[in-house]
Amino acid sequence: MDRSGTLKAKWLVVDDDPAVLDLLQVFLAGTGAGIVTAGCGREALERLAEGPVDVVLTDRNMPGVDGDALLREIRAKWPMTDVVMMTGEATVKAAVEAMRLGAADYLEKPIDLQAALGIFQRVESHRRLRQERDRLRAEVALRDLTQVITANLHMADLPSRIADLITRVFEVPEITLHYTGTGEGDDALLWRSASRSHGGTLSEDERLLAVESGAQGDFLQRRLAGRWVLCLPLMVNAQSRGSLLLARDPRERDFDTDQLELLRIMGSQVSIALENAHLYALATRQMRGTQKLAEVGRRLNASLDMEETLVEVHAGLSALVPSDYSVVVLLDRTQECLHLDLSGLRAPSPELLALIMESVRVRVGRINDAAFRFTTEQPNLRTDAPGEERVTQLQHVSWAPLSDSQGSLGLLGVFRLAGGAFLTREQESVMLLSSAAASALQNSLLYTSMRRMHLETIQVLSKAIDEKDHYTHGHSAQVGGIAIKLARRVGIQSAEELEEIHLGGLMHDLGKIGIRDAVLNKPGRLTSEEYDHIKTHPLVGAEILRRAPHLQPLVAFVRHHHEQWNGGGYPDGLQGEEIPLKVRILTIADTFHAMASDRIYRTGMPVEEILGYLREQGGRLFDPHLVEAFLDCWQRGLITMDDINYEPLAVQRAG
Ligand SMILES: [Fe+2]
Numbered sequence: 071m072d073r074s075g076t077l078k079a080k081w082l083v084v085d086d087d088p089a090v091l092d093l094l095q096v097f098l099a100g101t102g103a104g105i106v107t108a109g110c111g112r113e114a115l116e117r118l119a120e121g122p123v124d125v126v127l128t129d130r131n132m133p134g135v136d137g138d139a140l141l142r143e144i145r146a147k148w149p150m151t152d153v154v155m156m157t158g159e160a161t162v163k164a165a166v167e168a169m170r171l172g173a174a175d176y177l178e179k180p181i182d183l184q185a186a187l188g189i190f191q192r193v194e195s196h197r198r199l200r201q202e203r204d205r206l207r208a209e210v211a212l213r214d215l216t217q218v219i220t221a222n223l224h225m226a227d228l229p230s231r232i233a234d235l236i237t238r239v240f241e242v243p244e245i246t247l248h249y250t251g252t253g254e255g256d257d258a259l260l261w262r263s264a265s266r267s268h269g270g271t272l273s274e275d276e277r278l279l280a281v282e283s284g285a286q287g288d289f290l291q292r293r294l295a296g297r298w299v300l301c302l303p304l305m306v307n308a309q310s311r312g313s314l315l316l317a318r319d320p321r322e323r324d325f326d327t328d329q330l331e332l333l334r335i336m337g338s339q340v341s342i343a344l345e346n347a348h349l350y351a352l353a354t355r356q357m358r359g360t361q362k363l364a365e366v367g368r369r370l371n372a373s374l375d376m377e378e379t380l381v382e383v384h385a386g387l388s389a390l391v392p393s394d395y396s397v398v399v400l401l402d403r404t405q406e407c408l409h410l411d412l413s414g415l416r417a418p419s420p421e422l423l424a425l426i427m428e429s430v431r432v433r434v435g436r437i438n439d440a441a442f443r444f445t446t447e448q449p450n451l452r453t454d455a456p457g458e459e460r461v462t463q464l465q466h467v468s469w470a471p472l473s474d475s476q477g478s479l480g481l482l483g484v485f486r487l488a489g490g491a492f493l494t495r496e497q498e499s500v501m502l503l504s505s506a507a508a509s510a511l512q513n514s515l516l517y518t519s520m521r522r523m524h525l526e527t528i529q530v531l532s533k534a535i536d537e538k539d540h541y542t543h544g545h546s547a548q549v550g551g552i553a554i555k556l557a558r559r560v561g562i563q564s565a566e567e568l569e570e571i572h573l574g575g576l577m578h579d580l581g582k583i584g585i586r587d588a589v590l591n592k593p594g595r596l597t598s599e600e601y602d603h604i605k606t607h608p609l610v611g612a613e614i615l616r617r618a619p620h621l622q623p624l625v626a627f628v629r630h631h632h633e634q635w636n637g638g639g640y641p642d643g644l645q646g647e648e649i650p651l652k653v654r655i656l657t658i659a660d661t662f663h664a665m666a667s668d669r670i671y672r673t674g675m676p677v678e679e680i681l682g683y684l685r686e687q688g689g690r691l692f693d694p695h696l697v698e699a700f701l702d703c704w705q706r707g708l709i710t711m712d713d714i715n716y717e718p719l720a721v722q723r724a725g
């Protein structure tokens with residue numbers, strides 16, 4: 071019978087009977103199998119240690135290391151090697167025992183070579199099938215891993231998906247995956263694990279195993295807490311950045327070389343995937359940080375109003391850096407605290423407030439208590455919310471100076487009651503925000519002082535008008551007040567526009583400063599020359615304003631408040647909507663006020679008469695729509711004689 075090529079594997083034959091060894095060696099050599107022999111169990115172990123063997127055919131009864139002991143040793147150390155047990159006791163019991171210990175098959179003695187060949191072929195065939203199955207399983211595992219990696223770029227999902235897959239592929243009850251980033255605070259961000267018993271934390275022994283395995287750059291296996299723990303370091307650029315720990319029951323089969331190889335390949339893919347996810351998370355975080363900062367900067371510069379700017383500084387701080395309280399301290403030139411604005415979700419307890427103030431005092435020195443103010447962006451929040459009383463510790467503080475080219479303006483601070491210390495990148499965010507906030511606050515301060523000067527100028531001018539024309543004392547301010555009510559009635563709501571109308575009221579008769587006293591205060595009728603002189607006041611006023619750039623928005627009120635809807639007014643004969651809406655509003659308020667109040671040349675007219683006149687002149691002298699709105703205001707009691715606030719002439723003169 072030609073048996074050459076029947077068998078292909080490498081066989082180790084072990085028997086203490088040289089005759090049996092010879093017989094089998096000759097027989098197997100004829101099948102094409104590779105063959106090594108050993109005369110006892112100990113020698114067999116030496117052969118195995120020299121290099122891999124596919125199948126061991128061993129006698130069961132041998133002195134020293136017998137067949138069962140050899141089988142156990144092979145199962146533990148060379149799990150890929152199959153064992154066929156030869157036994158003289160052809161009993162079911164012996165066969166079952168051999169199979170229980172992990173033998174692939176058994177062979178009865180004395181040996182029937184024909185039957186033996188059939189068994190040898192079956193063992194090799196099972197072996198090939200198993201290898202094929204393992205190869206397929208490895209391919210599927212790698213394909214699944216690729217899918218998991220490509221479908222999950224986010225650090226939040228990836229580690230648990232990887233851990234699930236590895237648990238399934240290697241059929242281990244416990245797996246812990248951890249990975250650390252490179253930046254400060256990344257541990258907290260990236261440590262993830264999937265483990266049934268660990269809950270994600272490593273024991274000290276496991277941590278040491280991971281460190282040792284990382285230093286070595288390769289697998290390490292150790293018996294820890296009654297189980298075998300295999301540690302695979304996750305390497306990036308030859309540096310250990312994490313590890314994969316697989317724990318198994320010592321009674322379970324050890325990982326074979328193919329499994330270890332598969333695990334090694336998967337480990338390198340996992341390292342790359344986690345690194346990519348980490349870099350992606352970092353890039354995303356940086357991008358979000360930049361976007362947030364740009365948005366905060368935009369909002370800071372959106373308003374010149376001091377109150378709004380302060381609200382935006384606090385909102386910006388809480389958007390960029392998680393904290394419980396933020397504080398803005400503004401100092402005057404002598405470095406005394408001018409303003410201390412504390413903001414948080416709830417008012418601090420007295421103990422906490424004392425801690426915060428002490429922290430500020432250490433930085434600032436003197437604090438004027440009157441400067442303190444607590445604000446919250448959620449005014450509806452209960453300030454006595456449960457739990458507040460227990461918060462009496464200021465865990466972490468980060469400060470940044472508020473300074474611009476002019477010098478120090480003050481400082482910004484954020485406080486955390488719990489959680490970790492402020493990270494470097496969080497402190498950088500506070501610093502970046504502080505420079506944007508400093509310029510916004512400086513602008514607001516300048517705007518506030520400019521506005522104060524602007525209003526003071528108008529007040530002075532308005533007073534000068536009143537001084538000039540005793541009989542119309544209070545006229546300017548009252549016309550402004552009536553005009554605002556009418557403006558609201560026709561839908562003008564913005565504070566800026568309403569203020570402009572108010573200031574327009576104060577200033578509209580500015581030109582009267584240039585009118586001769588004798589004409590302005592003449593009791594009785596004016597001559598036509600005198601009347602023409604009076605009619606110059608809109609142009610005189612506009613000319614006065616010409617050189618004051620910040621008062622330009624008021625020029626229209628001054629110049630055009632005597633224009634008429636039908637074009638018959640002065641000085642420019644504008645008609646209809648050529649006259650700005652706000653000026654048309656002022657004109658009606660001015661007319662009503664002038665007719666209702668006493669003048670040097672007459673007493674005030676009855677209201678019904680005035681209202682009749684306005685109704686009659688709607689569409690002629692006045693915008694008919696505004697006349698309707700004015701009459702409606704009167705009917706509803708929105709505008710009354712109280713708006714005239716008429717005072718007896720004697721008192722006016724005395725004032
Ligand atoms: Fe006027």
Ligand SMILES: [Fe+2]
Nearest residue numbers: 545578579660
């Ligand atoms: Fe007037």
